[in-house]
Amino acid sequence: MKTLLISEYRQGKLLESTYELLAFAKRLNAESAMLLIGSEASLPDFGGKVYFAEAGKYGEYNPDAHKRLVMEAAQKEKPDYIVFLHSSYGWDLAPRVAAALKTAQISEIVGVVDGRFEVPACNAKLRRLVAPKISQSILTIQPGAFTYQGEARGTPSLERVDLDASIQRIEFLGYEEAEKKDVDLAKAEIIVSAGRGVGKKENVEVIAGLARVLGGELGATRPVVDAGWVDHSRQVGSSGQTVAPKLYVACGISGSIQHIAGMKKSDFIIAINKDKDAPIGEVANVLAVADVMQLVPALMTRLSK
Amino acid sequence: MKILVCIKHVPDMESRFIVNQAGDWFEERELAFRLNEYDEFAVEEAVRLKEKLGGAADITILSIGPDRVVEAIKKGLAMGGDRGVHIKDDLVYQKDPWQVASAIAAFARDKNFDLVFTGMQSQDRGSAQVGADAAELLDYACVTTLVNIEISGDVVTARRELEGGMRGIVRFKLPAVVTCQMGLNTPRYPTLPNIMKAKQKELLTFPVADFLKVDSLVVIEKMYPPEKKGRGQVLEGDVNELADKLAAILKEKVPALR
Ligand SMILES: Cc1cc2nc3c(=O)[nH]c(=O)nc-3n(C[C@H](O)[C@H](O)[C@H](O)COP(=O)(O)OP(=O)(O)OC[C@H]3O[C@@H](n4cnc5c(N)ncnc54)[C@H](O)[C@@H]3O)c2cc1C
Ligand SMILES: Nc1ncnc2c1ncn2[C@@H]1O[C@H](COP(=O)(O)O)[C@@H](O)[C@H]1O
Numbered sequence: 143m144k145t146l147l148i149s150e151y152r153q154g155k156l157l158e159s160t161y162e163l164l165a166f167a168k169r170l171n172a173e174s175a176m177l178l179i180g181s182e183a184s185l186p187d188f189g190g191k192v193y194f195a196e197a198g199k200y201g202e203y204n205p206d207a208h209k210r211l212v213m214e215a216a217q218k219e220k221p222d223y224i225v226f227l228h229s230s231y232g233w234d235l236a237p238r239v240a241a242a243l244k245t246a247q248i249s250e251i252v253g254v255v256d257g258r259f260e261v262p263a264c265n266a267k268l269r270r271l272v273a274p275k276i277s278q279s280i281l282t283i284q285p286g287a288f289t290y291q292g293e294a295r296g297t298p299s300l301e302r303v304d305l306d307a308s309i310q311r312i313e314f315l316g317y318e319e320a321e322k323k324d325v326d327l328a329k330a331e332i333i334v335s336a337g338r339g340v341g342k343k344e345n346v347e348v349i350a351g352l353a354r355v356l357g358g359e360l361g362a363t364r365p366v367v368d369a370g371w372v373d374h375s376r377q378v379g380s381s382g383q384t385v386a387p388k389l390y391v392a393c394g395i396s397g398s399i400q401h402i403a404g405m406k407k408s409d410f411i412i413a414i415n416k417d418k419d420a421p422i423g424e425v426a427n428v429l430a431v432a433d434v435m436q437l438v439p440a441l442m443t444r445l446s447k
Numbered sequence: 448m449k450i451l452v453c454i455k456h457v458p459d460m461e462s463r464f465i466v467n468q469a470g471d472w473f474e475e476r477e478l479a480f481r482l483n484e485y486d487e488f489a490v491e492e493a494v495r496l497k498e499k500l501g502g503a504a505d506i507t508i509l510s511i512g513p514d515r516v517v518e519a520i521k522k523g524l525a526m527g528g529d530r531g532v533h534i535k536d537d538l539v540y541q542k543d544p545w546q547v548a549s550a551i552a553a554f555a556r557d558k559n560f561d562l563v564f565t566g567m568q569s570q571d572r573g574s575a576q577v578g579a580d581a582a583e584l585l586d587y588a589c590v591t592t593l594v595n596i597e598i599s600g601d602v603v604t605a606r607r608e609l610e611g612g613m614r615g616i617v618r619f620k621l622p623a624v625v626t627c628q629m630g631l632n633t634p635r636y637p638t639l640p641n642i643m644k645a646k647q648k649e650l651l652t653f654p655v656a657d658f659l660k661v662d663s664l665v666v667i668e669k670m671y672p673p674e675k676k677g678r679g680q681v682l683e684g685d686v687n688e689l690a691d692k693l694a695a696i697l698k699e700k701v702p703a704l705r
Contacts, residue, residue: 152609203615205589230609233575234591240545240576241583246664247544249574258668264571265460268473271668279664311588313618315604320612332701357703368630374612381612389700396460410700411679412693417461423679428696430682430689440690445697445704 143172146193146221148212150231151180152202153317159227160186161290166225166283169254176298177215179208189296193218193303200305203231203314207305209238214303216243221278228282236282246274250399252287265398266421285380286403323375323383325359332358332389335378335405336366339394339415339434343371348438349393355445361385363401379404394434397422414438448504451560452493452528453551453578454486456512456519457571470669472540482519485566488627491634492596493564494527499598505529507560511550511655512539524645525637531648536655543665544572548580553658555585561601563624567592575626582624590617591626 147163149156156178167174175191179200186192193215200207212235216224224239226232228250240247253260258273259281327333334353336346346366353360362372364379378385380400390408395401397413397420405411406425413426414434423429430437458464458478465474482490490508497504508523509532510516520531534550536542555563563585565578575591582589594614595606601621606614608628637645682689698704 203617228575230592230607230615234579234607237544237576237579238583238589241548241580247574247576248665249544249576262673263573263670264458264464264473266673267460267464268466268670269673270670273666273668275664275666311619312590315616315618317609318606318614318616320614332703355703356697356701364629369633377612380610381608383611412696418681418683419463420461421673423681424673424675426679428680428682428693430693432686432689436686437689437693440686441693441697444690444694 143170144219144221145170145172145174146216146219146224147174147176148224148226148232148235149176149178149180149186150227150229151178151184151197152231154181154184156180156184156186159229159285161294162227162283162285162288163225164188164294165288165290166251169288170223172222175219175221177212177303179211182300185298187294187296188298190298192298192300194300195303200308201310201314204310204312205235205238206309206311208235209242210305210309211303212239213242214305216278218301218303224278224280226280226282228284232282236280240280243278246276246279247282248272248274248279249282251281251283262399265396266424267419284399321374325375327359327361327376327378327383327385330359330385330387332356333361333378333385333387333405333408334358334391334393335361335363335395336372336393337363337395338365339396340366341394341435343369345435346371348435352391352438352442355442356389356391358387358389363395392422392426393438395422396420397425448496448500448562449558449560450493450496450504450506451555451558451563452486452489452506452508452523453563453565453581454490454508454510454519454523455483455566455569456480456510456516457483457569460570464672466670466672470671471667472670480515480518482522483566483569485568485570485627485629487634488629488631489564489566490523490526490528491632492627494635495632496562496598497527507532509534509551509554511536511547513537517650520650521645522637524648525642526635527641529648531650533650533652534655534658535652536659541663541667542659543663544574544576545580545664546659546661548577548584549661550655550658551577551581552584553660555581561621563587565624565626567626567628578624578626585622585624588619588623589625590619590623592628593625594628594631596625
């Protein structure tokens with residue numbers, strides 16, 4: 143079995159997440175080749191074949207050209223699977239390639255069971271086992287689901303891929319960095335986070351109060367930040383900060399994949415949720431099934447004594 | 448400007464899900480359904496655009512699915528859509544994203560939409576494919592994970608979200624498909640008069656066979672709940688007892704409390 147792994151490259155550098163693709167190929171027991179649209183100054187530590195195109199020529203983000211480059215590499219390699227990360231680069235590019243090749247795509251793979259692929263559904267409350275009906279299909283893997291063990295080694299042999307004509311329907315104007323953070327949650331030993339389950343902005347103060355009593359920092363989920371209840375610098379998750387405190391208390395947080403990606407390395411996780419099935423329970427050491435706005439005040443009276 | 452907004456009707460994620468008899472989906476009876484969260488941002492953005500254009504836009508709200516999806520279409524109309532299109536398919540859950548996108552593209556093909564809004568992903572299946580697939584089929588420009596959009600004439604400047612809160616700024620021309628990310632805007636609540644008005648708006652219904660001409664490319668083998676890892680302890684019962692137990696755990700873990 144052969145895989146073509148589509149590496150990730152941004153701001154002049156190969157992204158570490160590229161190695162997750164190798165871990166996935168290993169999990170499949172597949173041979174792998176890569177495609178890198180990047181620069182020779184930042185090649186992967188990988189001893190196999192790398193189809194290579196210059197980001198200087200094709201851009202770091204130019205999906206119409208990148209789609210064609212993936213198709214070029216696929217035509218040469220004839221892989222069984224073309225594999226992307228389920229990332230802002232991968233979920234953007236993968237379906238374009240799938241639709242252009244009229245092939246199947248399976249997104250957000252978290253596991254492999256007898257050659258079929260396990261994907262989450264309904265905010266990770268369910269799983270589905272799916273398989274493509276045709277060969278040379280497209281897969282995107284969940285970041286963090288497959289981790290590379292050991293140190294990557296090797297020097298790739300490059301084979302250039304090129305397009306006759308450059309296409310650029312979408313002009314890339316540049317990156318805009320996330321706002322500067324005034325709190326560095328990554329350094330906090332204790333984080334108490336508020337999710338949408340706290341109900342309203344005023345209630346966030348109660349959760350912040352618990353954080354203070356515990357000597358920790360307040361964190362939050364994305365919808366709480368988007369609603370303006372908590373500042374963006376305190377958002378935990380794939381589009382916010384990645385944290386690994388000694389203690390993480392999740393208040394009214396369902397436990398979406400993107401939130402869990404940012405806090406699953408915490409040493410000890412306590413979740414307070416009225417829904418016993420909430421997926422946060424999968425990573426929590428303790429799940430207290432309760433109304434967070436009843437339990438937290440009751441807890442505070444016991445802690446301040 | 449002609450605008451199409453594609454929306455999905457999905458179960459409330461706080462529901463208790465039970466796998467169906469066939470083992471390929473969940474039991475839909477007893478569940479409360481709502482407008483897919485990401486699609487709410489899509490509808491809102493379309494309506495804001497129309498407002499900005501002083502009303503010089505026409506918004507079609509489209510959903511594929513069983514009769515219940517009309518509820519989501521009505522919400523879209525109450526938020527400011529002009530016309531609803533229900534493509535009726537009782538077995539939409541068995542269709543893969545490619546088929547859904549093909550049906551959307553077949554509907555849209557001869558209608559010259561300038562801008563198509565979709566959500567970045569559906570909450571029940573979350574494939575993040577339908578929008579980009581449809582763009583490819585229509586040969587439209589496509590920008591995914593939209594968090595900001597400005598339109599002047601037929602030139603669009605947009606920001607798409609990358610990891611860690613970074614954004615990429617892009618510029619492109621209409622016609623285009625954009626897939627909307629959470630936080631793009633704050634969706635409005637439909638007012639009662641607008642809910643009443645929505646009832647008078649045009650609602651077209653078509654059988655899915657009119658637009659769906661392709662087979663699925665993916666086989667769904669089964670659906671099942673995740674394996675319980677059994678790592679965690681689940682505390683249930685009276686709030687005061689729970690507070691006692693949690694306080695004891697916290698006192699053990701937290702130096703500041705000792
Ligand atoms: C590309 C992308 C990036 C993303 N990045 C992030 C990210 O960085 N961080 C992030 O957090 N999310 C991120 N998200 C969003 C993510 O998918 C979820 O939508 C989000 O994490 C949900 O937040 P929540 O748990 O607060 O809300 P919900 O999912 O709505 O959950 C609320 C929870 O509160 C519980 N609850 C309700 N009322 C009560 C009560 N009274 N007492 C106790 N419990 C109650 C409910 O049972 C539910 O489990 C991202 C999404 C995408 C697509
Ligand atoms: N059955 C459907 N009817 C209309 N639009 C849909 C349907 N399914 C998905 N979409 C649109 O496609 C987006 C992405 O869906 P998905 O690829 O399933 O994650 C959704 O946010 C909707 O905008």
